[in-house]
Amino acid sequence: xxxxxxxxxxxxxLRPVLTGRRIVQARIHHADVLRVPxxxxxxxxxxxxxxxxxxxxxxxxxxxxxxxxVVNLGMTGWLAPFGLRAEDPxxxxxxxxxxxxxxxxxxFDDVRRFGCVEALDIDxxxxxDAAFGPEPLEEGxxxxxxxxxxxxxRSPIRSWLLDQRRVAGVGNIYACEACYRAGVHPRRPARSxxxxxxxxxxxxxxDVLAGAVAAGGTTIRxxxxxxxxxxxxxxxxxxxxxxxxxxxxxxxDVERVVFGNRSAFFCPRCQPEPDS
DNA sequence: AGTGTATCCTGCAGGC
DNA sequence: TGCCTGCAGGATACAC
Numbered sequence: 001x002x003x004x005x006x007x008x009x010x011x012x013x014l015r016p017v018l019t020g021r022r023i024v025q026a027r028i029h030h031a032d033v034l035r036v037p038x039x040x041x042x043x044x045x046x047x048x049x050x051x052x053x054x055x056x057x058x059x060x061x062x063x064x065x066x067x068x069x070v071v072n073l074g075m076t077g078w079l080a081p082f083g084l085r086a087e088d089p090x091x092x093x094x095x096x097x098x099x100x101x102x103x104x105x106x107x108f109d110d111v112r113r114f115g116c117v118e119a120l121d122i123d124x125x126x127x128x129d130a131a132f133g134p135e136p137l138e139e140g141x142x143x144x145x146x147x148x149x150x151x152x153x154r155s156p157i158r159s160w161l162l163d164q165r166r167v168a169g170v171g172n173i174y175a176c177e178a179c180y181r182a183g184v185h186p187r188r189p190a191r192s193x194x195x196x197x198x199x200x201x202x203x204x205x206x207d208v209l210a211g212a213v214a215a216g217g218t219t220i221r222x223x224x225x226x227x228x229x230x231x232x233x234x235x236x237x238x239x240x241x242x243x244x245x246x247x248x249x250x251x252x253d254v255e256r257v258v259f260g261n262r263s264a265f266f267c268p269r270c271q272p273e274p275d276s
Numbered sequence: 277a278g279t280g281t282a283t284c285c286t287g288c289a290g291g292c
Numbered sequence: 293t294g295c296c297t298g299c300a301g302g303a304t305a306c307a308c
Binding site: 002003006058072073074075076077112114115116162164171172173174217218219220221222223240262263 | 299300301302303
């Protein structure tokens with residue numbers, strides 16, 4: 001579910017209320033969101049203070065005074081703060097982990113439990129962090145950086161964009177939307193993009209992600225921010241989830257095609273088929 | 277190196 | 293109403 005804009009929105013809501021808090025204890029309701037035995041996890045976070053709240057790729061990163069707490073939200077993950085804001089969010093329906101804090105509590109809620117919560121040593125996190133591709137909204141992500149990276153791969157551009165080692169934080173919604181904005185068919189081999197198409201894709205990625213952050217993310221079904229509110233970007237989606245509806249630009253019906261196990265949405269006229 | 281398939285899990289929408 | 297199928301914002305492992 002959550003891609004970069006959703007994780008970023010969540011982080012922005014959590015940062016002011018979690019920074020400086022101390023984890024008194026963790027309660028595990030569903031150990032399958034952990035990667036180590038529950039007891040080991042609890043021991044690693046007990047009495048640790050949260051020193052910073054950040055995002056990397058699609059992950060919520062809580063820096064602790066000793067180690068790092070990384071939350072991958074998976075498809076339906078959500079972090080809900082209670083007793084920390086003027087108003088509490090709605091009660092979680094599928095709590096997996098509850099962190100009791102020195103004031104209030106933080107609940108990791110996850111319907112499908114594809115998400116995961118890990119307490120890592122700083123050096124383990126450093127390696128993990130280094131394996132992600134560039135953050136697309138940071139200054140260093142220029143169109144030249146993207147164009148250069150595209151040249152090494154024959155994989156379809158939509159699949160390429162989903163690989164977190166190549167560019168961090170892009171998921172299926174924004175990959176489809178970025179391809180649309182660039183006028184590039186989602187199945188085009190990455191290295192077949194011309195220089196001007198790479199420029200267009202770069203702009204498409206940045207604009208769609210920045211727009212989605214500004215709108216508080218996209219809520220298709222489950223996504224909620226720290227206050228429990230949905231994101232509004234769904235109204236600005238041009239193709240994702242809009243099979244059979246008119247392309248905003250040329251009015252041709254949007255199509256859906258499945259490859260790499262995921263649906264891709266595109267306008268057959270604005271994003272012509274690759275030669276095959 | 278790429279692709280298709282399967283897996284984890286729950287919920288919901290649509291067809292009959 | 294109930295049952296069935298397919299689908300879902302992610303990530304990974306496998307065989308070919």
